[in-house]
Amino acid sequence: MSHFGRSGPPDIRDTYSLLVLNITFRTTADDLFPLFDKYGKVVDVFIPRDRRTGDSRGFAFVRYKYADEAQKAVDKLDGRVVDGREITVQFAKYGPDAERIHKGRIEEPVERLKGRSRSRSPRPRHRDDYRDKDYRRRNRSRSRDRSDHERHRGRDRDHYRSRSRSRSPDYRKERRRGRYDDDDDKGRSRSPNRSISPPARGSISPRRSPPRKTPSRSRSPVARDEKDRSPTPKSVSPRGRPNSQSPSPQRSDADE
DNA sequence: GTTGAGCGTT
Numbered sequence: 167m168s169h170f171g172r173s174g175p176p177d178i179r180d181t182y183s184l185l186v187l188n189i190t191f192r193t194t195a196d197d198l199f200p201l202f203d204k205y206g207k208v209v210d211v212f213i214p215r216d217r218r219t220g221d222s223r224g225f226a227f228v229r230y231k232y233a234d235e236a237q238k239a240v241d242k243l244d245g246r247v248v249d250g251r252e253i254t255v256q257f258a259k260y261g262p263d264a265e266r267i268h269k270g271r272i273e274e275p276v277e278r279l280k281g282r283s284r285s286r287s288p289r290p291r292h293r294d295d296y297r298d299k300d301y302r303r304r305n306r307s308r309s310r311d312r313s314d315h316e317r318h319r320g321r322d323r324d325h326y327r328s329r330s331r332s333r334s335p336d337y338r339k340e341r342r343r344g345r346y347d348d349d350d351d352k353g354r355s356r357s358p359n360r361s362i363s364p365p366a367r368g369s370i371s372p373r374r375s376p377p378r379k380t381p382s383r384s385r386s387p388v389a390r391d392e393k394d395r396s397p398t399p400k401s402v403s404p405r406g407r408p409n410s411q412s413p414s415p416q417r418s419d420a421d422e
Numbered sequence: 423g424t425t426g427a428g429c430g431t432t
Contacts, residue, residue: 185429214430227430251426260429 181209181229182236182270183258190249191222197249202228205242206235227258233269 186198195211202208213226230236236257244255257270265272 183430187428188426191425212430223428223430224426225428225430254428256429258429262430264429 178229178262178272180271181231182233183261183267184228184230184236184240184270185256185258186226186228186243187224187254187256188251189222189224189226189253190251191224193222193226193249195226198226198228201246201248202230202239202243205239207231228255230270233271236270 184202189198193213195213198213199208199211202211207230208228209231210229211226212229214223215221216223228236228239230239240255240257243253246253246255258267261267261272
């Protein structure tokens with residue numbers, strides 16, 4: 167009863183999906199279930215969460231068994247203050263498959279029931295068309311960037327210009343066009359290899375090169391080896407222990 | 423610990 171979304175999509179054949187927006191980030195499906203269930207029969211309540219943090223996105227989907235009940239819930243719960251925040255209840259315009267739906271109900275239910283007709287849509291290509299458009303607007307999952315943007319806009323413009331290099335979450339979103347590849351993307355993006363060439367690794371450490379002003383050490387593999395090994399084995403070889411280093415590998419001001 | 427336009431999962 168309290169486990170929603172754990173078993174995946176139950177049955178959306180004759181269910182009306184309601185989109186609940188403006189909900190708090192701590193509101194759970196269990197909290198919305200009794201609230202929406204009071205106005206009708208709720209067959210399923212799902213709240214999209216972030217794969218990385220697992221935190222709620224701030225909106226939920228409530229599925230009703232009947233449209234009349236859903237409509238009533240929208241009229242009653244829409245604008246209702248939940249958890250100290252006014253929530254917005256409206257019929258979902260898009261289905262779980264990014265397909266357009268009417269009145270929260272999918273215009274065309276599962277076609278598998280109809281027969282072997284695998285073709286669910288004669289134009290799957292169009293689906294991606296408008297789908298991409300929606301994704302673009304959805305890029306602002308974390309509106310934090312926007313918040314900072316506006317915040318700096320009215321305070322300090324110089325800082326804003328300086329931050330021009332600041333990487334925006336949109337660049338990778340648009341590039342991948344996916345929302346689940348963040349895990350891999352982030353794991354690899356963390357590596358500064360993007361701007362650093364493989365050969366550079368031999369003489370990396372821009373700060374290490376300049377300090378070498380001693381002509382005595384010009385070329386002594388032996389001396390260099392001993393020096394690297396003897397003195398500070400843990401301090402030396404930053405690549406060997408990235409953990410010891412700073413979390414931000416991009417500290418080369420020269421590159422910027 | 424924070425945030426705030428929007429459309430979804432085994």
